[in-house]
Amino acid sequence: MYKLDQTQTPLLDALLDYVKNDTVPFHVPGHKKGQGMVSKFKDFIGTNVMAIDVTVFQQVDSLHKPTGVIKEAQTLAADANNADHTLFCVHGTSGAIQAMIMSVVGAGDKIILPRNVHKSVTAGIILSGAMPVYMQPEIDNNIGVALNVTPETVKTTLEQNSDAKAVLIINPTYYGVSTDIERIADIVHSYGIPLIVDEAHGPHLHFHDKLPISAMEAGADMCAQSTHKIIGSLTQSSMLQIKEGLIDVNRVKTMMNLLQTTSPSYILLASLDAARMQMATEGQEILSEAIALAKYARTEINSINGLFCFGEEIVGKEGAYDFDPTKITITCKELGITGHEMEKILAEKYFVQPEMSDLYNVLCVFSIGDTKEKVDTLIAALKEISKIYSNSDRTKLEIVDIPKIPLRVLSPRDAFNGGTVSILLEDSVGEISGEFLLAYPPGIPVLCPGEIITDEIIEYIETLKKAGLYVQGTDDPEVNYIRVINDYRQLDIITSA
CATH class of the missing domain: 3.90.100.10 (Orn/Lys/Arg decarboxylase, C-terminal domain)
Incomplete structure (x- = not known):
């Protein structure tokens, strides 16, 4: 399956060797392996983490011009993700998305994208000076959630904007809904332009055969992934996957160097190295457990009065070609409470913290770190909340239409x-x-x-x-x-x- 030995973790190993050799640090950061750190922080964190909080030198390589262990780690990541190149990002996926956009469009260039993009995409458009051409995603009026754009929408938009320089899509959405990305890739490539993908919520897709197809597998030219969101790296650590051909790889590297700090966290970089190894060597097994837990939770939630959790039945609707079952969207409008109220109750009364809420829903993200005990805690809390609000005089919430895309008169x-x-x-x-x-x-x-x-x-x-x-x-x-x-x-x- 892989060309390289995916059990290796070259960057993590280099950092562990640095600690094992008891290297004396006359380099930044100033806490010097935790020695100078305030006790309140050090006693909680421990000194192991701070011991690998280092700066750029030959043994641990340089993120901005990797020639050693970072280069090896990125090469292994590319092999694991079916990419030609992988770039590590400690600027979050927001930074990777901005670099991705800035590498394919410049001032005045048109870029086609869905309206339900993350704010990092719009930030990338401002930084690049590009002109966005928005596509309206399909809407599920039962749950009040934007799904995805269809290939037909992409095709029509390209026909009307044949001078566009790139197309960006989301795979999957925050709520786990994927489009037919293979077909979209074919449509976009017929215009000789790249398809770039915000795959922030899909870093795990490539590592399990029961999940939607990943962007790289589907023929996309570049995608930004939040490795920390579903699989095991630390928050703020992400990857940018690249396929050669329509992408100028050197320009992407230049943009990443422009946007990223010159003092990257080696703790974050090492967690990317380790997370890649874990997914490549045991991803199918551990993701199967997460998928099974999500299936169990979805069944239980759908048996609770006043709650609804959509699943595979959404596949086949316009804008829903496939679905990631690890996203648990709990619709609570039948209870007469908003998603925000539900999140607040879960967090403040039951100490269960969802990922986010909107007007009608609470989103819980399941991952390789969940257990049945934790899932049962969520389900028990939802049952209690249902009993309370089912017997209240609250009326069912009606879906409020999302505003139409307004007229743009300035870039x-x-x-x-x-x-x-x-x-x-x-x-x-x-x-x-x-x-x-x-x-x-x-x-x-x-x-x-x-x-x-x-x-x-x-x-x-x-x-x-x-x-x-x-x-x-x-x-x-x-x-x-x-x-x-x-x-x-x-x-x-x-x-x-």
Whole structure:
């Protein structure tokens, strides 16, 4: 299956040798293997972790110009993920996504992408100066969740924008829904341009045959993965997978070097090396356990009054070609409570912390670190909550339509960098936004810089705020004010649907 010996962990081994040799550190960081660290922190963390918190030198290699053990570790990762090249990222998947975008499009270039992208994608568009052409994903009105874009939508959008330089899709979405990425890859490649993928929530897909196909396997040219989200690396550590051909690999490396710190955490890098080894050598087995637990949880949750957890039955709907069962979306609108309320109750009363919530749902991410005991704790809490709210006088929540994609009249970068003035959100209808409006998580934009603010958007944001969801993107933390373009007459106005 693999060309290389996937039991190896060259970077981790180099760090362990450094510790084993009791090397005397006259290098940064200043805590010197924990010796100078405050006791309150050191006593909890332990000195082993701090002993491998090192800086760049020959034994442990350099992330910005790897020639030794980091290069070996990245080569092993590429082999494990069916890629030609893998780049380690300690800037989170957000940083990898931004580098990915900036390596394929520049100022004024069109990039086609779904509207339900993460805010890191829109940040990458601002940094690159590219012009986004948004595709509307399919919506499941039963659960109030955006699914994915269809190949037909990609095809139509490309026909209308044949001068686009790249297409970006999500595989899978935050909620685990995948599109027909193989077919999309064929469509995109027929235009001679690359397909790049936000695979933040799919780093595990390649390592189990019962999961949706991974981006690299499906023929994508590049994808950014949150290795830390489902498999075993540490938070903030990610990988960027690359296939040669339509991608300028050296430009991608340059962009990664531009965006990443010159003092990367070797703790994070070593965790990527170890996580890759674990997946390559025992991924099928341990992911099978996670999938089985998720199946058990889904069955139990669907037997609880007032709750619903969608699963494989969604496959076949428009925008749902395949599904990752490790994503447990608990729809609670029948109980008359919002997803935010459900999350708050779970966290504060039962000490069960979901991944995120939206207006109608709570999302729990299952992974290789879960146990049946922990799953039963979740199920028991949900049963108690159901009993309480099933007997209350709350009425079922109705799905609120997500606002239509507004008209864009300025490029996101021009609007973001343009002269702005702060006005009341309620008074901003008809103005050009200089900021984002989004609910986070999952960080999907309702409004982007350069777009015309509509009544529909204001009403939707007020609904989110009243429900207690965390709306962000504006300078004003309370999102009562928004910055709008002050004098757009001096800017080059463009129009886009």
